[in-house]
Every structure is written in C-alpha cells, then in structure tokens.
Amino acid sequence: MAKAIENCPIDQTLQQIAGKWKGPIIMTLLEHGQCRFNELEKRLPGCSRRMLALQLNDLVKAGIVAKEVTATVPVRTSYSLTPRGRQLRPVIEEMQKWGSV
Amino acid sequence: MAKAIENCPIDQTLQQIAGKWKGPIIMTLLEHGQCRFNELEKRLPGCSRRMLALQLNDLVKAGIVAKEVTATVPVRTSYSLTPRGRQLRPVIEEMQKWGSV
DNA sequence: CGGCATCCGTGCCGATACTG
DNA sequence: CAGTATCGGCACGGATGCCG
Numbered sequence: 001m002a003k004a005i006e007n008c009p010i011d012q013t014l015q016q017i018a019g020k021w022k023g024p025i026i027m028t029l030l031e032h033g034q035c036r037f038n039e040l041e042k043r044l045p046g047c048s049r050r051m052l053a054l055q056l057n058d059l060v061k062a063g064i065v066a067k068e069v070t071a072t073v074p075v076r077t078s079y080s081l082t083p084r085g086r087q088l089r090p091v092i093e094e095m096q097k098w099g100s101v
Numbered sequence: 102m103a104k105a106i107e108n109c110p111i112d113q114t115l116q117q118i119a120g121k122w123k124g125p126i127i128m129t130l131l132e133h134g135q136c137r138f139n140e141l142e143k144r145l146p147g148c149s150r151r152m153l154a155l156q157l158n159d160l161v162k163a164g165i166v167a168k169e170v171t172a173t174v175p176v177r178t179s180y181s182l183t184p185r186g187r188q189l190r191p192v193i194e195e196m197q198k199w200g201s202v
Numbered sequence: 203c204g205g206c207a208t209c210c211g212t213g214c215c216g217a218t219a220c221t222g
Numbered sequence: 223c224a225g226t227a228t229c230g231g232c233a234c235g236g237a238t239g240c241c242g
Contacts, residue, residue: 120214120215121214121215149215149216149217151215151216151217151218152214152215152216155214155215174222175222176222
C-alpha cells in the first residue's frame, strides 16, 4: 500500500487494522484476552496458518499485539493485546454497531 | 477479495470504508457537507480523478454517499453523505482519536 | 506446535488518454 | 466539468510444503 498522503489520522488507523483478518483477530483477543496460536486458528475458520502468522506479525510490529514465547519443546506461543491495542476497543465497538445495522 | 466468512460485523464495516481514499472522502464530506466533484479533487491532493470516481461509486453503491446531478451544460454534480453515511461519524471520530496518539 | 519459503492468481491503484 | 477506457505494476492473499 504505497504511501498515504497526509496528516490524516484516519488513514493511520485504517492502514493498521486493514487486512483481511486483523479485525477478527483483534476482536478475538479483546474477548478472550490471551490466546495461543492454535486457539486463534480454531476461532478464525477460513484463516490459513500463513495469513494468521503474517497478520499477527503486522500487528506486533504496529505495537497492537504482544507475543510471548516459552522456549520449551514443543514451543508455546501466546498472543495478547498491548495497552495500545486495548485502546482500540471503542473503535471496534463503533464499527460493530454500525456494521450490525 | 474472496468472501469473508462470517457473522463478523466489523468486517462488514471495514470492507466498506477500506480503500485508499474512502476514509478521507468521508471525512471531507462530514466536515463540509455537500461537495462538488472538483471540490473533492482539490481537497484530496494526491487522489487522481479516476480513483476519486471509483471510490465515490463504491460509496454510493454502499449507500454511504448520495450523488446528485443537474442536467445542465456543463454538468454539475454534488456529493453528500446519506443518513447512513452520517452515522459513521462516531466510527471516524474514534479512529481519529486513536490515530492521532 | 508454531511458524517461514515458495509459487501464483487476483485485484488495487497509478498514469495516461479520450468523451459527453 | 465530470467522468470512463485501457494498460500495466505490484502488493495482497490463497495453497502447499518444509523446518526447528
């Protein structure tokens, strides 16, 4: 997605949560708090492992999601929202209201 | 963009306002009420005529924007938000708040 | 279990030109 | 003035397979 133009904070927000699965991922984490990779996979039918990983990486890079890894075998990974990510709640809620009309 | 899956109203909303210029277009219309095509073009530097037209069409199809044409020569066209579109205000505002942190 | 690498189709978006 | 037509690049996203 090239560069947007401007001073427009909307696009700032939009770019970070645009992406086919970012919305649902954030919603799931808002509802369930902390989730394992597999758990997210189960809760997001239709989302491939690849896409889940990609979008999670984006969200981590954006500072919205925190990733926690335990160095055991097999590996266990947990994802949760950062404070910044939790602040998205009102945004999500408004979108939800509007979308369910 | 295949189909999304689900019952997820977020994606409903996200899909309709995703698109490089839809956010800024909606914002402009929220601020200025009714706008001519040229006016929008001026207010959205970087947005080509083509993209402006395409995204406006999408928004009209989505029931967010109303288009009004006077059959004079030369043609005058005006765009404004529908009631449905105006209900996006809280969504936009929340996104704006979050994006400007 | 939780990824990353690769291949590849589709669609978004930009540039340019033409029209009523 | 307000669009549409056409072309073409490139990123997004799906399918599949391998790895620590």
